[in-house]
Amino acid sequence: MKILNFTFILCLLAAFSFGQAAPKKKYKPKRTDQYIHMKGLRFGIDVSRPFQDLWTKGNRYGNEFSADMELWPNLFPVFETGYEVMKINTHNINYSSNGSYSRVGFDYNILSAEHDDDKDVFFIGLRYGFAFAGQKVNRYTIDSYWGQENGSFPNQTYFAHWTEFLFGIKGEIFNNLYMGWTIRGKMKLNNIDLGVPPMYFIPGYGKSEKGFNLDFTYSVYYNIPWDFRKSAGKKKPVVIKAVVKKPVTKKPEVKSDMKAPAK
């Protein structure tokens, strides 16, 4: 009997619920303004650089750091710097190259934010990169019927520069902590003739024998939420010191010629 009662009540509730109008969704208005969403500077470290030898021939590793900020709405000037090492050690050759590199450029966010606190970006960007590096053939071996011949080449130093076209995402996973990947197309700008051996590896660019290189980076960022605009715009309240004079209390003068009123 109890089961029947419950079933009846449930059916009744269901009938009432169908009769009710659906609650109106609260639509948040799309962002039409051009506000700067990310306050302060964002620093990053590329976590993919130490593991590059997983997809590169030879033993390539390094570290890269970056800094960017939303200086104008959706436009992020970026500075990236790092160093890289490339080593190849086989029976035929022992080669090593290392050097530091930097990139300057900007990212442009093409994702429209729906909320004021929406800081995820999908960006396209442009970079100019340059590197100072050195390379050395510590040993080479030529095998033939006449035996094994070994030799080496001294250290060669060089400068190289290139441009990068890139796109990627940066998503805020926790408060002020971001992660994101970038795919970079790199085009070399100069060719230096070092003789034998020629320039093989450019830190930050890759193999120099290729005029175009494709690269992938994955970074973790932290945004220091220092709103420099606000702090720069803030003015200290002007303190006006008012000179407050004490009220002078004068005793009423009693004139001698005044007579007391007759009682």
Added chain:
Amino acid sequence: MKRFLYLICMLIVATSCKEVFVAPPQALLQATFYNSATNIAYSPVISVLGVGRDTLLYAQDTIPRAYLPLTKRDTTHYIIWLDSKADSITFIHETRQKYASIETGFYYEYTLLSVRFTHNRIDSIKIIDSLVTIKWNENIKLYIHPLPVSGI
């Protein structure tokens, strides 16, 4: 999450392949054998030993042409047995070091200047192409006296 695992699997497969580094190429001098009487190519039984080496480069091989590696120095000496008769050949050449790639290494190329030889079986040697490169082609024609008993 599924895509992420798929990406990880792809990365593992891609990186599990062993890196292969190819050995540098070798420039070899190609010598082709001809009958000096008929000027027709033929295949003698040859053995070749580099002077100063312990092992034979060719040991009793019946071949129409031999590929001879040259040394880093400017002269290369060989003792060659043609149908069991020994001759010595000296190649005088210029040597250039060439770069294949950093992944591969280095090799030598040569310019053949002259050839000196003994005349036990060898009648004459004609330089066809003095450049000994990694693209092997006929560099010298080696004319051999025909055997006295068995017509070649």
